[in-house]
Amino acid sequence: MRKIYLEDTPLKEAQQQIANRIHFMPLVEVIPTREALGRVTAQPIYAKVSMPNFHASAMDGIAVKAEKTYGADEQHPVRLRYQVDYVEVDTGDPIPDGFDAVIMIEHVHQIDKETVEILEAVAPWQHIRPIGEDVVIGEVIVPDRHKLRPVDLGALMAGGNVTVPVLRKPRVAIIPTGTELIEPSENVAEGExxxxxxxxxxxxxQEWGAEPVYHGIVKDDYELIKSAVKSAVQDADMVLLNAGSSAGREDFTVHVVEELGEVLTHGVATRPGKPVVVGVIDEKPVIGLPGYPVSAYLNLEWFARSLVFHYYGLLEPERQRIQATVGRRIVSVMGAEDFIRVTIGCMDGQFIANPLTRSAGVTMSMVRADGLLRIPPGNLGYEQGEVVDVELYRPLEQIQHTIVSTGSHDLSMDVLHSLIRKKNPGRFLISSHVGSMGGILAIQKGEAHIAGVHLFDEETGTYNQTYIEKYLADKDVVLVQLVYRQQGWFVKKGNPLGISSVHDLAKPGITYINRQRGAGTRLLFDYLLKQEAVDREGIYGYSREAVSHLSVAAAVAGGTADAGLGIYSAAAAMKLDFIPVSEERYDLLMTRAFYLSSQGQELLTCIRSDEFVAEMEALGGYSCRDSGKIVFSTSMSEI
Amino acid sequence: MRKIYLEDTPLKEAQQQIANRIHFMPLVEVIPTREALGRVTAQPIYAKVSMPNFHASAMDGIAVKAEKTYGADEQHPVRLRYQVDYVEVDTGDPIPDGFDAVIMIEHVHQIDKETVEILEAVAPWQHIRPIGEDVVIGEVIVPDRHKLRPVDLGALMAGGNVTVPVLRKPRVAIIPTGTELIEPSENVAEGExxxxxxxxxxxxxQEWGAEPVYHGIVKDDYELIKSAVKSAVQDADMVLLNAGSSAGREDFTVHVVEELGEVLTHGVATRPGKPVVVGVIDEKPVIGLPGYPVSAYLNLEWFARSLVFHYYGLLEPERQRIQATVGRRIVSVMGAEDFIRVTIGCMDGQFIANPLTRSAGVTMSMVRADGLLRIPPGNLGYEQGEVVDVELYRPLEQIQHTIVSTGSHDLSMDVLHSLIRKKNPGRFLISSHVGSMGGILAIQKGEAHIAGVHLFDEETGTYNQTYIEKYLADKDVVLVQLVYRQQGWFVKKGNPLGISSVHDLAKPGITYINRQRGAGTRLLFDYLLKQEAVDREGIYGYSREAVSHLSVAAAVAGGTADAGLGIYSAAAAMKLDFIPVSEERYDLLMTRAFYLSSQGQELLTCIRSDEFVAEMEALGGYSCRDSGKIVFSTSMSEI
Known part of the structure; x- marks a missing residue:
């Protein structure tokens, strides 16, 4: 049928294989120095002229003949005549012939228009910048293979190099393949x-210094792909194909490279990122990158980035690394090198790393990641509390300025994030969605600064407080009212199935989509079932879990469920009908230490601002009548 | 006469003044997402579509109806019919209507063309990427004021944002002023x-995300400068004037800003960088930058960089910092904030920082600097051995891969640098020139890996060895032969003054230029004087010191001296006549630890290579007949 297994080549081995095989011969181009920022020199560059190329005054003052000043002191001032013994010069002016020293204007006493007096003798060449003080003709300004920085351009031009020979940027062809792909467009049909x-x-x-050459989309057709690769290899220094690098029916990359050249590697022992093709055609590297975004970007870095620096003969720069504590257990299997996207929070000066989804298909996980944790092949993972080495995706100072938010998902967190950034440049707020109970546990473990919670207690008829008393008895926390919000049923436009209660959901043929365990909305659903005495076994889809209001709404809009429970704004975003069920309180839980910190006070200021109220109420389904009120604190008197 | 004093405003105060005074109102432009790398978002960006926007297979395999698989196990395989019970799907393919799960191809046994068998039941939605798994419609992809990274562009497009609203880059007008200035040209006349x-x-x-708008050069004329500033303020968000920011006769900036707007600061309490003008015209910042390159670049960073990030509402990124040990005493005066350019060497795992020249006119000091050391106003400097905080100009890993060379200057060091970079990507060699004795002392203090030395001992008639025995008795060092080189007199083309011996130099009217104390060439000169019994008092210019062969040659070529002593290649570079005096041995001194290290061995390989010999001999005045030979070692037997 099909070849379905890939190799398990260790990553380092695959990288070395291609690096040893390829010998780039970069072309040289001579370009204006003004346009050479970031380019790499093709040879050592020598000064062609000296800078300055004349003797120049280093001060504002007068140029004199030093010997005329000899003997001057407080008791024996010396008078000098204009044009004969001195001339005025400013910093940078050439020293006129016959003069050989400069006296600072501060040390000159004007007697009359034609005469000055000085109180101190000067040595020849005092305050004169000699020819070549900055750059001397023949001197090496920058070495070979030097990546030009702004100040290098200045020194090159000072040394008379108005053009500079640099290595041509490596041209990297990008060939997207896939019948389902379309060029960027506002209109995307289903399946596109x-x-x-x-x-x-x-x-x-571009960031690495290469020149990308974007090829149009090629359909999943062996001959079309082959001809695209053939022409790309003619023109480019390296070719990237995406996707089709695995071993499925329509994965043509490996066969095309085999036919036109040589496959070095098909499959590396990494997770994610396994299905990559590394080959050589006409002495040029051809990389088949996987279709899943995360796998593709990791392989791009492992192979294309290495090869770009190999081309220039430069050391590949390393990302900044920090030591972080593992916030949640991370499991790995023997044999594969695991690359785990993590968020990093700075809690009381300690860095806590928590894993994001491992799905290779989630581009957003790369957007959200603060860093990458590598688990070597022989390692079974890390326990909570272990200290690990993490490679940073964001600058450390950003991570240190980030408020880490978790718990239940609500759009108010997005609004707050934008507001806090606007009011406090450089401040970030990053949310992960683990449900209300997850939020309480994160505060307990010191994994987050704040948690959004909306946990209804059937017995007391209150929100949140009883849960906090139960789970955070030993913690010093503050609960701040954020918003009231409408929860209701999400149904298709026009409510074709006539759903308006939990009884309707239990009817045959109706498919429900639930929230994950620990979500406040799930507790609300369980409460409604209990109140109406409907058995959860009778709800088809009770065990199918989505992790956010928007995911639930998307499932209903996409037709894989007929109904779900969630907030108004999510229904509105997905153009669904919304049948109100109840209003609930959504609070922010935080430690007292955070509450009292400048970050905490900035956040409170945002919550209590008119902008916040206006933006939330514009979304619909929200009320801000108590936003910013302290609901509860473990030692109320101190606030 | 002229206003000659500047203010001494503390830097922080001057920065805060302008930041508080300016309220940028950035314009928004909507651009293709494909071109938005590095741009800053003007609002939070929400997903317009879900990604995927259809249920997609997460595996290569077959799509099935989950209920048809119920009951399947090893004992009870279930057979499925093509098109009816299953269809083939590849990763990413839409799931056809009526199917609700995917089975991996590895778990499918093909029975015949129309039939497959499975041994395990599957749950609905297994291996299916639901709509919105990556991005859900309505979700925030990136917040407001977010600098877009490559992966953000992917997520934006996945979420249907093929265009993105970003802040227009701040336009910064650059107005160079100065009658002596010319646009880049191959031909530079004296005084230009x-x-x-x-x-x-x-x-x-550009690096900071602004759009520079380069204005043509303006002559030093009040009205011309005023009219250039007036029109620049109309068009730009910020205006930079360079130079004319001090308080001299032709320093017009402060007066122009005063007439057109308001001067906030004229002079900051820093060294270098004092003479800066910070003002406001039409609510736009106008910065008058000093003419000396180092002062100009520091002020650019202090004011223009801050304001660019202020414009975007982003935190100004910090440079990486390290702790380094001060290699040489650094003196500061009370009251001013000192900014010292330093080189940093990594010696046995410890970072050693040594000051470069403090002259604000030396662009090359910025090229050579590895970092910047700030000395606060109230501090008198640092003693050798003190540990200080240094802001890095080069990546740490580059500094760690750098061979630190010092001692006497010779062109062979430049040739070696290029060779070692070519043969060992990522390796650097950085030289400072402190003379042969300075080199020996640097090795003694552990400030350098290698030192170039050519010290002639009159008594023994040998080079270097006796000095090493005297000054490095307690060190374990190795002396490697690098080159033999010709020393001789530098005189003007055609030798118009007929100089051929030290006797000629003592004649009246002849001006000599000497090398600095501790330079091997100076010792040679002293030896020649002694040999010929010429008194140094009789040499006019004996006390004028230049720090390199090229500087000596430049002085002779520039006419401020009639003769100097130095090596052939420097005379050739400056088109001077060269009258040979003697051949000397130029060696490389290194610690045994360095000699034995991989860096040391790489260096030896370069010294012994044919390329090195060919390049040196092509320069003229060199012989490589013993290059790479071990001359001497404190424990010879071990090498």
Whole structure:
């Protein structure tokens, strides 16, 4: 049928294989120095002229003949005549012939228009910048293979190099393949996908100093792909194909490379990122990148980035690394090298790393990741509390300025994030969605600064407080009212199935989509079932879990469920009908230490601002009548 | 006469003044997402479509109806019919209507063309990527004021944002002023200077995300400058003037800003960088930058960089910092904030920082600097051995891969640097020139890996060894032969003064230029004087010191001296006549630890290579007949 297994080549081995095989011969181009920022020199660059190329005054003052000043002191001032013994000079002016020293204007006493007096003798060449003080003709300004920085351009031009020989940027062809792909468009039909991996590749390549050459989309057809690769190899220094690098029916990359050249590697022992093709055609590297975005970007870095720096003969720069404590247990299997996207929070000066989804298909996990944790092949993972080495995706100072938010998902967190950034430049707020109970546990474990919670207690008829008393008895926390919000049923436009209660959901043929365990909305659903005495076994889809209001709404809009429970704004976003069920209180839980910190006070100021109220109420389904009120504190008197 | 004093405003105060005074109102532009790398969002960006927007297979395999698989196990395989019970799908394919799960191809046994068998039941939605798994419609992809990275572009496009609203880049006008300035040209007359500060400003501004707008050169004329500033303020968000920011006769900036707007600061309490003008015209910042390159670049960073990030509402990124040990005493005066350019060497795992020249006119000091050391106003400096905080100009890993060379200057060090970079990507060699004795002391103090030395001992008639025995008795060092080189007199073309011996130099009217104390060439000169019994008092210019062969040659070529002593290649570079005096041995001194290290061995390989010999002999005045030979070691037997 099909070849379905890939190799398990260790990553380092695959990288070394291609690096040893390829010998780039970069072309040289001579370009204006003004346009050479970031380019790499093709040879050592020598000064062609000296800078300055004349003797120049180093001060504002007068140029004199030093010997005329000899003997001057407080008791024996010396008078000098204009044009004969001195001339006025400013910093940078050439020293006129016959003069050989400069006296600072502060040390000159004007007697009359034609005469000055000085109180101190000067040595020849005092305050004169001699020829070549900055750059001397023949001196090496920058060495070979030097990546030009702004100040290098200045020194090159000072040394008379108005053009500079640099290595031509490596041209990297990007060939997107896939019948489902379309070029960027406002209108995307079902089954179509906007080609976006190519844009990400091109942007990374630009950052690394390469020149991306974007090829149009090629359909999943062996001959079409082959001819695209053939012509790309003629023009480019490296070719990237995406996707089709695995071993499925329509994965043509490996066969095309085999036919036109040589496959070095098909499959590396990493997770994610396994299905990559590394080959050589006409002495040029050809990389088949996987279709899943995360796998593709990791392989791009492992292979294309290495090869770009190999081309220039430069050391590949390393990302900044920090030591972080593992917040949640991370499991790995023997044999594969695991690359785990993590968020990093700075809690009381300690860095806590928590894993994001491992799905290779979730581009947003790369957007949200603060860093990457590598688990070596022989390691079974890390326990909570272990200290690990993490490679940073965001600058450390950003991570240190980030408020880490978790718990239940609500759009108010997005609004708050934008507001806090606007009011406090450089401040970030990053949310992960683990449900209300998850939020309480995160505060307990010190994994987050704040948690959004909406946990209804059937017995007391109150929100949140009883849960906090139960689970955070030993913690010093503050609960702040954020918003009231409408919860209701999400149903298709026009409510064709006539759903308005939990009884309707239990009817045959109706498919429900639930929230994950620990979500406040799930507790509300359980409460409604109990109140109406409907058995959860009778709800088809009770065990199918979505992790956010928007995911539930998307499932209903997409037709895989007929109804779900959630907030108004999510229904509105997905153009669904919304049948109100109840109003609930959504609070922010935080430690007292955070509440009292400047970050905490900035956040409170945002919550109590008119902008916040206006933006929330514009979304619909929200009320801000008590926003910013302290609901509860473990030692109320101190606040 | 003239206003000659500047203010001493503390830097922080001057920065805060302008930041508080300016309220940028950035314009918004909507651009294709493909071109948005590095741009800053003007609002939070929400997903317009879900990604995927259809249920997609997460595996290569077959799509099935889950209920048809119920009951399947090893004992009870279930057979499925093509098109009826299953269809083939590849990763990413839409799931056809009526199917609700995917089975991996590895778990499918093909019975015949129309039939497959499975041994395990599957749950609904297994291996299906639901709509919105990556991005859910309505979700925030990136917040407001977010600098877009490659992966953000992918997520934006996945979420249907093929265009994105971003802040227009701040337009920064650069107005170079100065009658002596010319646009970049191959031909520079005496008294002319190629305008290069503007190129450096533009390059930095680009790196920081601004759009530099380069204005042509304006002559030193009040009205011309005023009219250039007036029109620049109309068009730009910020205006930079360079130079004319001090208080001299032709320093017009402060007066122009006073007439058109308001001067906030004229002079900051820093060294270098004092003479800066910070003002406001039409609510736009106007910065008058000093003419000296180092002062200009520091002020650019202090004011223009801060304001660019202020414009975007982003935190100004910090440079990486390290703790380094001060290698040489650094003196500061009370009251001013000192900014010292330093080189940093990594010696046995410890970072050693040594000051470069403090002259604000030396662009090359910025090229050579590995970092910047700030000395607060109230501090008198640092003693050798003190540990200080240094802001890095080069990546740490580059510093760690750098061979630190010091001692006497010879062109062979430049040739070696290029060779070692070519043969060992990522390796650097950085030289400072402190003379042969300085080199020996640097090895003694552990400030350098290698030192170039050529010290002749009159008594023994040998080079270097007796000095090493005297000064490095307790060190374990190795002396490697590098080159033999010709020393001789530098005289003007045609030798118009007929100089051929030290006797000629003592004649009246002849001006000599000497090397600095501790330079091997100076010792040679002293030896020649002694040999010929010429008194140094009789040499006019004996006390004028230049720090390199090229500087000596430049002085002779420039006419401020009639003769000097140095090596052939420097005379050739400056088109001077060269009258040979003697051949000397130029060796490389290194610690045994360095000699035995991989860096040391790489260096030896270069010294012994044919390329090195060919390049040196092509320069003229060199012989490599013993290059790479071990001359001497404190424990010879071990090498």
């Amino acid at each position: 996908i906007i080609e976006f991996n190519g844009t990400v590749f091109a942007a990374y390549l | 200077i190629i305008e290069f500060n503007g190129t450096v400003f533009a390059a930095y501004l």
